Amino acid sequence: MAEYYSSFERGNWRWLLQRLTAVFLIGVLAFHFMLLHFVNHAAEITFMGTQARMSQVGYFATMVLFLVTATFHGVNGVYNALINQGLTGTRKAAVKWILVIAGAALIVQGIRVAVAMTNLL
Amino acid sequence: MSQTYDRGPVEDFGRWREFSAGMWAWIFHKFTGWVLVGYLFTHIAVLSTATAGGTVYTETIRGLESLLVVRILEVGLLAVAVFHILNGVRLLFVDLGVGLESQDRSFYASLVLTGAIVVASVPTFLAGAF
Numbered sequence: 001m002a003e004y005y006s007s008f009e010r011g012n013w014r015w016l017l018q019r020l021t022a023v024f025l026i027g028v029l030a031f032h033f034m035l036l037h038f039v040n041h042a043a044e045i046t047f048m049g050t051q052a053r054m055s056q057v058g059y060f061a062t063m064v065l066f067l068v069t070a071t072f073h074g075v076n077g078v079y080n081a082l083i084n085q086g087l088t089g090t091r092k093a094a095v096k097w098i099l100v101i102a103g104a105a106l107i108v109q110g111i112r113v114a115v116a117m118t119n120l121l
Numbered sequence: 122m123s124q125t126y127d128r129g130p131v132e133d134f135g136r137w138r139e140f141s142a143g144m145w146a147w148i149f150h151k152f153t154g155w156v157l158v159g160y161l162f163t164h165i166a167v168l169s170t171a172t173a174g175g176t177v178y179t180e181t182i183r184g185l186e187s188l189l190v191v192r193i194l195e196v197g198l199l200a201v202a203v204f205h206i207l208n209g210v211r212l213l214f215v216d217l218g219v220g221l222e223s224q225d226r227s228f229y230a231s232l233v234l235t236g237a238i239v240v241a242s243v244p245t246f247l248a249g250a251f
Contacts, residue, residue, distance in 0.1 A: 019216065022209050029202060037242075042195065043186035043249055047175030067165075074158030081151055102162075110165050116172045 018076055021069040028066045047117075054117040067110040075103040142225035146208055153205040160198060192250040199246065200239045207231040 036042055040049065053059050079099055087095060140148070167185070171178040185191045211227045214220045220227055 019213060022213060026206050026209060029206060033199065033202065037195075037199075038245055041245070041248065043183070045179075045182050045186075047171065047178045050171070050178070051175070070161055074154070074161055077154045078158055081154070106162060106165055109169060113165060113168050113171050117168075 014076055014080075018073060018080070021073040024065070024069050025073055028062065029070075032066065050117050051119060054114060055119050057120070060114065060118060060120065064111060064114055067114070068107055071103045071106050071110075075099045142228045146211070146224075146228040146231075149204060150208050150212070153201040153208075156198075156201045157205060189250050192247050196239065196243060196246045199242055200235060203238050204231060204235040207234055 036045065054063065079096060082095055083092065167181065168178075170181040208228070208231045211220070211224065211231055214227075215224055
């Protein structure tokens with residue numbers, strides 16, 4: 001019997017990043033829901049209100065970091081799930097690059113949107 | 122000393138009647154993860170209306186929020202997100218070597234707490250929808 005159970009694999013940086021992003025996302029996702037559903041009701045969101053929030057440097061940086069970490073956590077989670085289902089070989093390599101491109105495209109588009117929401121530039 | 126754990130062929134959903142709490146937690150975490158990553162892409166697509174101008178953005182959000190089905194789906198999204206967060210905390214603790222012995226009870230606690238938070242949030246999410 002092991003002293004404790006852990007899914008850790010030595011040298012696996014994706015394992016570590018999945019957990020570090022998880023810790024960050026726990027707080028930021030809860031904050032995001034609270035701010036945009038309870039403090040500000042989703043039905044009352046306007047561009048002016050969004051622009052006022054996104055034009056604060058700290059909030060903007062937090063949202064961009066939220067986008068990057070959520071994209072990594074989600075795309076890496078999908079990759080892990082497919083490997084669990086038995087994905088190997090050429091298909092694994094193809095799926096990996098499709099996910100890398102989809103994730104990178106989402107981050108680029110998300111940053112374009114974030115900039116469009118500000119009056120910082 | 123840590124040790125990896127062979128959870129067996131949990132992917133064989135045909136034997137779901139035999140599933141233990143930990144296996145249900147694994148399935149729910151995967152399911153909620155798929156929903157959340159799918160929603161992330163959809164969310165950025167909707168928010169992309171901001172690049173077409175402030176009026177288009179505001180009208181798109183107002184239009185979507187006026188639909189009852191969207192409000193109900195948002196409650197579903199909250200349920201999925203809250204469960205994924207709470208079960209994720211449970212998984213982080215287990216990876217740190219805390220709470221493996223009570224992992225079934227912490228799964229049930231995640232479910233109950235998710236239910237309580239979602240039920241308490243329904244009035245806020247559906248306000249003005251009718």
